[in-house]
Amino acid sequence: MKMQYTLKTLSALVLGLGTAGIAHSAGFQLLEQNASGLGNAYAGSAAIGENASANYFNPASITLLPGMNVSAGVVGIKPNFEFSDSGSTTPTTFGGKPIGGLGGRPAGGGDGGNAGAWGVVPNAHFTWQVSPRTWLGLSVGAPFGLMTDYEKGWAGRYHSEKFDIQSININPSIAFKATDTLSVGVGLNWMQLEADYRKAQFVPSFPAGMMAPIALPGGDLQARVKAKGDAWGWNAGILWQATEDTRFGLSYRSRVKIDADGTTTVSNRNIPTTVMGGAMANPLLAQLPLGAHNASASIELPDSAIFSVVHQLNDRWTLLGDVAWTGWSSIPELKIVNTGIDNATLDLRFKDAWRVSLGANYKYSESWTFKGGVAWDQSPVQSDAYRPSALPDNDRYWVSLGAKYNFSKSTSIDVGYAHLFVKNTSVNNHSAEATSGVLKGDYKSSADIIGVQFSHQF
Template sequence: MKKSMLKTSLGVAVALASSQLLASGFALNEQSISGMGTGFAGRSSSAEDASTVFGNPAGMSRLKREQVTVGGAAVIAKTDIKGQSSYGGETDGDMVPVVGVPMGYYVKPIDDHWSVGFGVYVPFGLVTDYGSDDAARYWGKKSHVEVVTFQPTVSYAFNDKVSIGFGPTINRIEGELGSNLNQRFIGQGDGEVKIKGDDVAIGYNVGVLVQATDRTRLGLTYHSMVDYKLEGKTRVSTALIGPYNGDKFDAKLNIKTPESVDFSVTHELDDQWTLYAGSTWTRWSRLKDITVENDVPAALRGSAFQTISEEQNWHDTWAHAIGASYKVNKQWTLRTGFSVDQSPTNNENRSPRIPTGDRKIFSLGAGWSPNEDMTIDVAYSYLWEEDTKVNNQPGTAQEGLLKGSYQAKYENSAHGVGASLTYRF
């Protein structure tokens, strides 16, 4: 019940399509449309527009004009589910709605050394909704979690070769999680548990950019861990708790979203062709378990509704990407990329909230600059995952009555589309 719910509650951090999102776990990649076109290869070394505030804050030193970049991406997911529950129900593949990921950045050069900037973006997220009759409803009926990050940023160029950048991140998370409770053994229909909560926490983003040769740049970016202490309310609707049926209890969950390190290379073959490559390491092993503490009345202390814990045992992951761009003329640039991304989940603890596996992503993109002041970027990505299995078994007799068991095979894929506008002043 809540355990499943809150496991994702923060283990995520944006409301945007769990396993179908274009990054591992519940992380999102869609912070740059120009980067999306090359499969996010060269994320830390490209610095093509103001979205470098996220990709590598040191890259602001390459932007010689004040500029703003605004845009968004949409994820259209498809899931084929073959499964069953000990309590029956449908296996509907439409558990991820179409979702949007907004972004916005601003960069202003101060002089030959200093630049300042600001970014608003979504680094993590989750949305799944199985419906009231789905076989997975007892293990994760609905998950809607969102993290929005605000990042003031500064960069300093030591010379024309080396620059650094830093930005503290102000991260707000909020979410709603729900699961059904079986009540057939007392002659009633399903009960329900709903959890809502939020928090604000601080992190940071730091990067280094090196112009190694006239045509080759190296970038290294570190995104810090963020430690959340989520507080909210848990509402339990079940006749099993007698007079407390429908009451709300204070709930707390401590969870950390992982740090990551991205290293990438951008190499200009000539005036038209540019190659990109990059790797990202993410410390998902921080997510060992999710434990929710509820402030329940004395009569419910020691019950399944007071302390709920769920094993996750996620592991660290690597993502690798390669890409290329071709400058057709002064107005048009074409892009493509391919990436592979490990899943942090394991076969024993995988949940229907994040039924994700290792994935591959193919991307296409284009940039159109009708004049020197404006660029419009568009991108498309297709993601497909290896088939994954979920095998949720109750750990106690009480959990068996309330949730039963759930086994399913997931075949996940998704289309991602995005567009952004960069305007230079």
């Protein structure tokens, strides 16, 4: 008989959306659109207006930048995801049918090693004051991203083995100084993302008489999804200079709905091609959907809002604060439509999340400014029952340090470093027990982030 075979491909799009290697705001959002804010844990991001990268965080804040400005940088991120298995199992169905004692067994394999890998997030920004009250801006970066890479054959291989995601976001904007103290700005966003996702698919061994007159050895298939899509969104912001020393910023980014198309490729990993001592071809392989299949999915990336304050305490100290919100509930589940194989749905139940950060700058001299910051970053994952292995996410705390050096009044360089402390994270994901088994265990996670930013005013 021809078997219908369900492949959980959509996790690639759930966790994937973004630049390779990272995801270190909570969820898979990337705050690292500059390195100049890294030293402050990105506190004050929608009101600081420090260089041309202000265009990304709040288009209204580019009115703080006279003339023409450029800023470009790179941020390197090294996450650590170390899993300890405590009872992961194999799937309980095969070809859409229950397999009784042949499924739900211990998954075997190791803990997967450290699934974190170095990622690099480049950024580039430009602003131009075209009249006394009008500014133009342009930002290029990657606002979402994730990569996890486990050892092949680990205990959670039926959930995921590797995600490798890349994205690009191009954000032109325009800003107006409505009054001497109030500015407004709006922008458009074109985002493209590409995902490469790999996982194992369980095939049980069958005793003689169940599917054929002879016993059929099982094993694992390899499933790989490559998908790509693009879409448009928008952003807007306001900036209010409340007093000579205090400034407030408020910015918003819209949801972006991306329709992604690609291919699901299924190949044989370790199922014997022959049986009976090599006397005949394994008839089980003819029942499996090996080869390439068209795949498509839609995902609505979350909207977000930032409220920031910057206060000039005195000639040397500047205080910064942020409260940010991300509407992760736009992703309650993901469904992928396959051609020739069953569709699949991943139950995520993401919740909206908050982020709070505080920072300070100390102007040591005309050349040197030193930075510090802390933050609390809430995860969108509801509980361990819905925590996917490709995003073993949890609430985290940031501790950041940085420095800015002015070569001249128009040229500067920033360096920043942050360490992210992530709560020990349990996972007991049985939401896809039928097709992927149960993933059960604990994660120890953390991250280190380092970046450099060059800025110049013409």
